[in-house]
Amino acid sequence: MQFPLLKLKLSSRLILFALSDKPGHHNFELLHKLVLPDGSILRAQLPGRPTRDCLFCDPARDGTRSCSGVVGVFNCQGAGWCKLAKKTRVHDAAPGTLTVAVTATDVDTIAQLAGPDWDGQAVLYAFKSGLRELIRLPKGAALPVTLKVLEYEVFHVCPLKNIAPNISFAPIGLLDMFNAGGAVEHFGVQVTSADPVDGDNGNAIGENRGSKARVVLRLRGCGRLGAYSSQRPLKCTLDSSDVEFGYEEETGLLTINLPVPEKEMYKWSLEIQV
Numbered sequence: 591m592q593f594p595l596l597k598l599k600l601s602s603r604l605i606l607f608a609l610s611d612k613p614g615h616h617n618f619e620l621l622h623k624l625v626l627p628d629g630s631i632l633r634a635q636l637p638g639r640p641t642r643d644c645l646f647c648d649p650a651r652d653g654t655r656s657c658s659g660v661v662g663v664f665n666c667q668g669a670g671w672c673k674l675a676k677k678t679r680v681h682d683a684a685p686g687t688l689t690v691a692v693t694a695t696d697v698d699t700i701a702q703l704a705g706p707d708w709d710g711q712a713v714l715y716a717f718k719s720g721l722r723e724l725i726r727l728p729k730g731a732a733l734p735v736t737l738k739v740l741e742y743e744v745f746h747v748c749p750l751k752n753i754a755p756n757i758s759f760a761p762i763g764l765l766d767m768f769n770a771g772g773a774v775e776h777f778g779v780q781v782t783s784a785d786p787v788d789g790d791n792g793n794a795i796g797e798n799r800g801s802k803a804r805v806v807l808r809l810r811g812c813g814r815l816g817a818y819s820s821q822r823p824l825k826c827t828l829d830s831s832d833v834e835f836g837y838e839e840e841t842g843l844l845t846i847n848l849p850v851p852e853k854e855m856y857k858w859s860l861e862i863q864v
Contacts (some may be wrong), residue, residue, distance in 0.1 A: 623768050626811050628854040632764070632772030634660070641696045657761050658748040658771035659697030663690055665737040685739045691732035697747045704749030711750040713760045713818040713842075717768065718743050724762075724818060724841045726750070746770050748818065753779045754802035757864055761807055762816040765845070773815070775857065776808035782863070801825075805862040812850045817862070819844045825863045 611617075625631055641661065668685035669678055694700055694712035701708060710729025725733060735743055748760035748771070761777050763770035782801045801824055809815065820842055826835045828846070836845040848858060 623766060627850050630810075630855060632767055632769040632811060634769060634772055636699070639698065642698070657703065657774045657777045658746055658763070659700055659703065660769070660771065661692055661696045661745045661747055662742065663692060663735050663737060663745070664742045665739050668739050687736055687738050689734060689736045691734050692745055693730075693732045694727055694747050694749070700747060700749055704751070707752075708749050709752070711758070713748050713750055713762070715746040715748070715762045715765070715770065715816065716743055717746065717765075717770065724816075724843045726818070726842065744768060750818070751777075751779065753805065754781065754864065756820070757802060758818075758820045759805055759862075759864065760818040761805075762818065764811050764848075765814045765816040767811070767813065770816070773809050773811040774807060775810060776806070778806040780804045780806065801863040803864055805864065807858075807860040807862070809848065809858040809860055810855070812848045815846045815848050815860075817844045818842045819862070819864060821864055823862050823864050827861045829859055 665685075665688040667688065668682045669680045671677075672679040692714065694710070694714075697703075700712070712727050714725045714727060714733060716723040716725070727733060733745075737743065746762055748762055750758045750760050753759050759779070761771075761774045763773040767773065781803050805817075807817075818841075819837070822837045822839070823835065823844060826833050826846055828848070833846055837843070844862070846860070851858070
């Protein structure tokens with residue numbers, strides 16, 4: 591199978607896939623996005639299901655994990671399975687672009703993942719986009735997506751959790767893996783203390799603010815870990831050791847590099863103080 595089509599097929603099989611490459615004809619760059627160095631893969635807890643708007647549609651013709659979900663958008667118009675010829679036939683040699691809208695509720699169980707206190711906000715991480723975009727979606731908002739034929743995009747949808755006054759957080763997972771959120775096996779929050787207060791005016795002292803909450807993540811795998819934080823973290827510790835992190839003020843993207851673990855199926859413990 592040609593590599594461009596292989597990428598399209600693999601991205602649609604984040605839940606279950608089989609490797610049938612001819613010996614000596616492997617795309618290792620692509621396989622690294624599916625398989626961890628210890629040979630294991632990031633699995634979702636539930637099987638893949640179509641979104642409700644395409645249950646009774648032919649996408650060739652008519653144009654969950656514990657902390658997040660995945661929405662795949664594909665433009666595979668132009669060809670489809672012919673019941674008479676028993677093979678795939680091209681019925682439109684030059685199909686047009688496809689425009690759809692992606693919402694957080696396209697993940698059917700997102701309200702269950704988020705919990706009863708969820709206010710409807712979410713962050714979407716666009717895996718295939720050149721900039722690997724992180725978008726914050728208000729409640730009820732939709733993100734328009736336009737694709738050319740045989741193009742696709744994979745969105746990791748993470749409910750936004752308010753962990754302290756004016757601070758929200760959402761774990762994404764391993765940013766360079768197709769099934770990014772499969773790396774996050776636990777997400778917990780512990781409220782710590784309030785900001786130091788200036789006695790003269792009653793305002794919090796931003797430069798010397800104290801930790802309001804501690805985010806606790808249990809993770810698997812290695813590589814670039816991403817999360818959304820509305821405020822720059824004060825400190826990050828991985829297995830009780832301080833680690834460096836990157837933070838983008840414009841998008842709220844927090845990144846930490848997870849090293850290759852020495853043990854197979856190892857689970858990291860990451861604490862983030864905000």
